[in-house]
Amino acid sequence: MGNTLRKLYFVNNWKQPFETTLIDLKYHTPNHDAIWKDLTYTTSIEEADYFVLLEGLSSELKGKIDLSRTILIRLEPSWVKSIDNELIQNLFYNMSYDTDFGTAMWWTFTPFNVFNSMPYQKSKHTSCLISSKTMTEGHRVRLEFFKRYLVDKLIDLGFGEDKEYARRLSKEYLVISRLGVIEYFLIVEDLFRFTKSQGVLCHTRGSVNGSLVAFLLGLGVVDPILHGILFERFLSPARLLTGRSDIDIDCDFEAEFRGEAIAYLRRKYGESSVCQVGSYNRLQLRAGIKDMARIEHETSG
Known part of the structure; x- marks a missing residue:
């Protein structure tokens, strides 16, 4: 050398x-x-x-x-x-x-x-x-496999011949792929897979339950077509015109597992790819006094 x-x-x-x-x-x-x-x-x-x-x-x-x-x-x-x-x-x-x-x-x-x-x-x-x-x-081949997996899953659930499910899957896949967020779905699915492997309860909440793709990936237990939930509440095709791809999937875990879930993401995707977001609220005097009294009561009682 x-x-x-x-x-x-x-x-x-x-x-x-x-x-x-x-x-x-x-x-x-x-x-x-x-x-x-x-x-x-x-x-x-x-x-x-x-x-x-x-x-x-x-x-x-x-x-x-x-x-x-x-x-x-x-x-x-x-x-x-x-x-x-x-x-x-x-x-x-x-x-x-x-x-x-x-x-x-x-x-x-x-x-x-x-x-x-x-x-x-x-x-x-x-x-x-x-x-x-x-x-x-x-990368292209893997994304094709992603689409193939969704179709196979639809067949496994007995909806292979159902045109309504096929149309819904095609529409969602078109929006998700053109927005470039397939990888995001896979990252969330990977986190859910890890969480379930640890025997920890996890579910999605909010508008993502209107996505058939999320349902097929096992991110939720709600069939959006059976319950008439709109995909557009989660991802509107109008975003294709604006170019916005900032989506989020709300996930709920057992509180004790939160730190382990964050540690897993950091190990797999790197420290620079994972961050935590906090929020701050300002309370009016009366509400602030009531909250402080409640906290004091819980800690002393």
């Missing part, structure tokens, strides 16, 4: 010093300190030997970096994780495909790859790099 330092360009850095980022990377690739000593970084795209993709590729950088020299790490991008959803992977492995698109774990960056010959056509046991064409095709 000599004393040559390999220059890394961090794409969409986490707004923190390089040294801090390096510590984060070393945490996810332990026992390789000797290799990391031969790495440095550059802020110049032209000088970079390799690019490390920490987050999604921004539009202004598309076409400016060489994707054949781009490394994905375990933390990002989140959509790579979501398409490794167990539902999709089960279908993926049960089908015969000539191209090996790999999984998120196969695309994980380790510093050993920096000193390899850097073949970017990913194979199962060598480089973590993958060509943009292969990655894009793998």
Whole structure:
């Protein structure tokens, strides 16, 4: 290897010093300190030997970096994780495909790859790099599997010949896929799968129960067609015109499990992809006194 330092360009850095980022990377690739000593970084795209993709590729950088020299790490991008959803992977492995698109774990960056010959056509046991064409095709195929799973589930429930269910599924899938939120549904499904595997009660609430897709994924127990619940209360096709894709699925867990659920998401999708949102309320004097009295009564009694 000599004393040559390999220059890394961090794409969409986490707004923190390089040294801090390096510590984060070393945490996810332990026992390789000797290799990391031969790495440095550059802020110049032209000088970079390799690019490390920490987050999604921004539009202004598309076409400016060489994707054949781009490394994905375990933390990002989140959509790579979501398409490794167990539902999709089960279908993926049960089908015969000539191209090996790999999984998120196969695309994980380790510093050993920096000193390899850097073949970017990913194979199962060598480089973590993958060509943009292969990655894009793998993503497309997985989304097709998602659609296939929904159709198969509809048949399993005995609605395969029901035109109303077929029309509703087609409409919902069109909206969800065009808004680009399929991955979001898969992430929520993955969380529910983990929660149920721990024997913890979990349910969705609110407008998401108007989604047949959510029902087929096991996110709720309410059949929206049987109970006449509108999908548009959850996701309106009008959003396709505005381009808005900010949706949310309200989930309820047992209170004691909340911390474990958050920890699971952080482990799988990375610290930078998970945050908590708090809300603050201002109380009028009378309401404030009543609340304080209630709290005092509960703690003392």
